[in-house]
Amino acid sequence: MFLILFLILCKGQMYEIFLSLHNHKFRLMTIVTLTSDWSKGDYYTGALKGMLLSLDGGIEVVEISKSITPFDVLQEVFILKNTYRFFPVGSIHLMGVMSEPSPDVDMIVVYSDGHYFIGVNDGRFSLLLDSVPAIAFSIVEDIVRNSFSSLGLFVKGVKTIMGNSFNENTVAAEVKIETSPQLVYSEESITGRVVYIDSFGNAITNIEKTLFDKIHRGRNFTIFVAGPYSKIRKISSSYFSHDPGEIFALFNSLGLLEIAVYQGNIAVLENIDTSTEIKIRFENSY
Secondary structure, three states, X not given: OHHHHHHHHHHXXXXXXXXXXHHHHHHXXXXXXXXXXXXXOOOHHHXXXXXXXXXXXXXXXXXXXXXOOOXXXXXXXXXXXXXXXXXXXXXXXXXXXXXXXXXXXXXXXXXEOOEEEXXXXXXXXXXXXXOOOOEEEEEOOOOOOOOOOHHHHHHHHHHHHHHOOHHHHEEEOOOOOOOOOOOEEOOOXXXXXXXXXXXXXXXXXXXXXXXXXXXXXXXXXXXXXXXXXXEEOOOEOOOOOOOOOOEEEEEOXXXXXXXXXXXXXXHHHOOOOOOOEEEEEEOOOO
């Protein structure tokens, strides 16, 4: 009996020691994420991972997505904007779409909301973050520029953050501002646009539920999808309470208006892309 109790206590202490060591190791691990349009058939991702893992210090590389539509920076911004907050504070996020610097566009490191971001300073950070970050550094290039200079600059940026060597490797930078797709609204209507199309062909707009509720106030309404012909007159509560082929609208987990077709692809059906306008018109009577 005493032997059993002794073994249980020893096992408990060993488990606590294991957790302590594991947590200590985890805290020392630097998480680096990558969002890109680099397909799985390319060597770029493998090369970058190898370069990062060769740095001193523990690094875990996480691919948020490598299936961004080629050259679609807005899609990259949408994906990263809605995922980075789920990663531990101190994570480093690499933005790989259209990532090559030019004489007019530097690669920069941005710190905001407890996270680091590395990408070209072309305005995407002002779309990604809720406020323009006050802390930004341009990575000093000490490598020969080639057809894929961003690989080396990504690694240098990560190394700079991990080693806190900003004085040696960067200079202060000012984040460029890009105007985001704007909503137009009044007491009678809301006009927004599709900002993202997911892998099922569902069209996600920039119309937020809070704005809709503020203007709706119990009135009847009509959602015009890609023109005057497809109309939706109610907000659904789920994806599944519809007949096959039925077009519907709901507010998704991000609180954004989403247009979909049950067991179908609304983007193909209605020829929707990320420039498509979505309009909601409210009736005057309450």
